[in-house]
Amino acid sequence: TLPAATVERLPRYLRCLEMLAPSRVTISSKELARLSNLNAAGVRKDLSYLGSFGMRGVGYHVDELAARIRRTLGMTEDRTVVVIGIGNLGSALANYGGFGNRGFRIVGLYDADPAKVGRKAGGITIRPIERLAKDAETTDIAVGIIATPAKAAQGVAALLSEAGVPSILNFAPTVLNVPDGIHLRQVDVATELQILGFYMAGRNRT
Amino acid sequence: TLPAATVERLPRYLRCLEMLAPSRVTISSKELARLSNLNAAGVRKDLSYLGSFGMRGVGYHVDELAARIRRTLGMTEDRTVVVIGIGNLGSALANYGGFGNRGFRIVGLYDADPAKVGRKAGGITIRPIERLAKDAETTDIAVGIIATPAKAAQGVAALLSEAGVPSILNFAPTVLNVPDGIHLRQVDVATELQILGFYMAGRNRT
Ligand SMILES: NC(=O)c1ccc[n+]([C@@H]2O[C@H](COP(=O)([O-])OP(=O)(O)OC[C@H]3O[C@@H](n4cnc5c(N)ncnc54)[C@H](O)[C@@H]3O)[C@@H](O)[C@H]2O)c1
Ligand SMILES: NC(=O)c1ccc[n+]([C@@H]2O[C@H](COP(=O)([O-])OP(=O)(O)OC[C@H]3O[C@@H](n4cnc5c(N)ncnc54)[C@H](O)[C@@H]3O)[C@@H](O)[C@H]2O)c1
Structure with missing residues (x-):
């Protein structure tokens, strides 16, 4: 299960992903950390709770990560x-x-x-x-x-x-x-x- | 220096301390974690940045901890x-x-x-x-x-x-x-x- 502190950071990560240019395909944990004013190790740890889909050396697939965060936050429901x-x-x-x-x-x-x-x-x-x-x-x-x-x-x-x-x-x-x-x-x-x-x-x- | 994530949690700890009964003298990291919906190890780590004043087995002195958080957040200034x-x-x-x-x-x-x-x-x-x-x-x-x-x-x-x-x-x-x-x-x-x-x-x- 997700720690409370991780849950509280997910909306912030999502907001950062939504601000990226539509043409962006991947993002590194380092860049996501910089955009969200947090440290990269913390970002990697938070996102590891969502399943293992970061690609070493390439980072995370932006659309897939955003969709996974939305699903985790239950945003797919009305x-x-x-x-x-x-x-x-x-x-x-x-x-x-x-x-x-x-x-x-x-x-x-x-x-x-x-x-x-x-x-x-x-x-x-x-x-x-x-x-x-x-x-x-x-x-x-x-x-x-x-x-x-x-x-x-x-x-x-x-x-x-x-x-x-x-x-x-x-x-x-x-x-x-x-x-x-x-x-x-x-x-x-x-x-x-x-x-x-x-x-x-x-x-x-x- | 303090990590950004720690700074963001300090106001929450302060609010929890301010809600305690005036007669309270000490609080454990475990209880402060429960009140602030975070985990105890994270609380201890956050507060360790403010200096070493938690007393093993007894916890933190409520007034001293609140004063230290206020000073760290610059609340003493107008x-x-x-x-x-x-x-x-x-x-x-x-x-x-x-x-x-x-x-x-x-x-x-x-x-x-x-x-x-x-x-x-x-x-x-x-x-x-x-x-x-x-x-x-x-x-x-x-x-x-x-x-x-x-x-x-x-x-x-x-x-x-x-x-x-x-x-x-x-x-x-x-x-x-x-x-x-x-x-x-x-x-x-x-x-x-x-x-x-x-x-x-x-x-x-x-
Ligand atoms: N972030 C949040 O959680 C949250 C929550 C609610 C509202 N909002 C946002 O807050 C803002 C205000 O919402 P509201 O319901 O009070 O709107 P409102 O229309 O009632 O108030 C906006 C005020 O801004 C003034 N204004 C417009 N241009 C200005 C300028 N250049 N310089 C100075 N004043 C100017 C207007 O005259 C008006 O008085 C909106 O952008 C809204 O989306 C954010
Ligand atoms: N948490 C924050 O950061 C923050 C920021 C601004 C305001 N506030 C708080 O938000 C609250 C509202 O502020 P405001 O400026 O809109 O006040 P306001 O006086 O303009 O609005 C309060 C509304 O609540 C209604 N009301 C009173 N008792 C009610 C009841 N029992 N059931 C239903 N409605 C009732 C009133 O008729 C009024 O329309 C205040 O408590 C204020 O302290 C909080």
Whole structure:
């Protein structure tokens, strides 16, 4: 089975492969490491979990590697997503074009504010949060994205898990408790700033 | 010096440490690994770059480890941030409380739409993008966050680098070309969905 750290790097490798010119046929682990800002030995080790298909001296076949990563990430399946909390962040997520080409489709937008219900974001009509449980009975929902204020997030997480949604992506700055079996990921853009902060001073800090 | 992969994991370790009860004095690498969803050997290796202060059999001193990570990430310094493009995403970033407690302070919001200029987001008045270069002469800007549509992003990146801003965090779904020496990080929330996608099928895919 794949280590968690390897799984987390696969989308990055895929993004690098997708950025290559369409005419590219192969890529070395060294070049993939340079593009993804990681070290070559780590790249080779990560990709070895996907099966042995790197060719010594030639590298990896770009299309085959991308297809294998997509299959490993389950991108060949159509995954449905709902967004809860259609404020600034929820609206940006509803309008974001980057989900579709990775196999994720937004099938529902929910909010607790009656003034928002009935409006559209990203071409989808916002539904009242009270309808989530009922809608989940007839629509298979794979991921719930929480974009509400922190104080509402735990309540929304409970609604999602009771509705049988197996995965949650949480943007609200709070620690959520979810039942075992629910996959939870926390997003915090401040993390990206902290990583930039390390490099800003120009010298490698320890 | 620290490997890039280690630097990227430090904010996650810090978040786990900050979530511990205030009464906690020590933590083992095993527990920190479990909390951060990584393996214990990797945690020990990462932390060994910060100096040798884990105590065999006892683990790490929580406050000391957190302080050392903060220092390594340069969080002790006051870092100034500007956000370019105050639409849905830019507004959510301007209002986000998670920057302040990590040493990042938003000092400017810029937009190209005259209808947005003069409005406030997160308590800060939106300025016209034409003013960025002049403002950068009098205010030290450490990071520029790009939250514009993709087609405007390259132009904004050029403005930021010409204004002497050393780091860019880009949300627009496009590959930016920036001069050497500018630290660039690309954010894509779809990556988080792809990682969730791997675990969704319940079986470890290869
Ligand atoms: N993780 C990050 O990096 C990051 C970045 C920016 C913002 N945020 C967080 O994202 C969240 C949203 O930010 P925003 O600027 O869009 O806020 P916002 O106030 O604009 O939007 C919040 C929305 O949630 C709705 N809501 C409140 N309670 C609800 C409930 N119980 N069920 C359904 N909807 C509910 C509100 O009606 C509103 O439309 C905040 O928690 C903020 O801290 C996180
Ligand atoms: N990376 C991710 O995970 C992610 C998630 C959501 C949205 N996005 C991206 O973030 C961007 C913003 O999304 P949004 O929903 O907030 O869009 P939006 O249309 O609501 O906001 C864009 C803002 O940029 C301003 N703008 C346009 N050109 C500009 C320029 N040259 N200089 C300064 N400002 C300019 C516009 O006036 C507008 O206010 C988009 O590129 C979107 O694809 C990325």
